[in-house]
Amino acid sequence: MSYTVIIPHYNESKRLNRLLVSIPLCKEDLQVIVVDDCSPNQTSLAQIKQLFPTVTFLSTPTNQGAGAARNIGLQHAIGEFVLFADADDEFLEHAFEYFDEAIMHDADIYYFLADARVENTGEHSVRADVFNGLIEKYLNEPNKGNALYLKLEHCVPWAKLYKNAFIKQTQVLFDETPVSNDIYFNIINAMHADKIYAVDKVVYRVYRLTDSLTSTLTAERLLCRLQVSAKVATELNRLGIPHSRSASGFLAQSLSFGPVVFLKALLISVRSDLHLNLLRVVNVSRWLRYFKRNNTTSAEINRK
Known part of the structure; x- marks a missing residue:
């Protein structure tokens, strides 16, 4: 099996449906794992389970956040390569074709471009601008300095492909914190990567949500x-x-x-x-x- 897609989920059934529809579930070499973080609305989630019978649904034992959910997903990942997606985002058309092309170049981590939109209006969002800029800078000048900068600053798990054996080797997992649970995983794993590969293809759409609670600073x-x-x-x-x-x-x-x-x-x-x-x-x-x-x-x- 080539790919495992790991999706943490919490009370986002409608958006989760949008994400799952964007994944080519008919691919024989694809494992999709949704890890529910003890969502209060289990009725809506049950409907999603019926709609997508080939998807594996797991759960955290208690509400622990996206980091804990992703770690559970990693325990069950059998794909040669691992993708992480947020339940409120989606993959773009041809994304998995681009993944198939990219893995011909042997690397520990593959970086791709992302599109970002304001969910309510469909207008451009700045959410992916910094990360896209890091990739474009490296592609224009693939030197050690730009490679290091890309590794240090590209701290999100989406629009990125990890070799599963590499993650198992580093044993670097996600923090189980309320926020910033993916920073350590992405940066420190990147520091251990012997080879990275950047691709000038847009594979993922991240949304700016108007009802996100985690965007409020406390x-x-x-x-x-x-x-x-x-x-x-x-x-x-x-x-x-x-x-x-x-x-x-x-x-x-x-x-x-x-x-x-x-x-x-x-x-x-x-x-x-x-x-x-x-x-x-x-x-x-x-x-x-x-x-x-x-x-x-x-x-x-x-x-x-």
């Missing part, structure tokens, strides 16, 4: 993201890989939640291998880019 989510970033920095240092991961942005953001949260963030930062570059905090151009990106994201979320 103090708990900020601290969780900081802890994950610190974990990544520690492992990169252990591997002897130079990086620019910094705590400065997290510290600046923590100020908006009050002194207690700021002190918690500061404590995590000083105990970690993250850089504490205070000059980044007062870098005006950096903050202008940050606010521009945030304003664009907010505008997309609020589109009707």
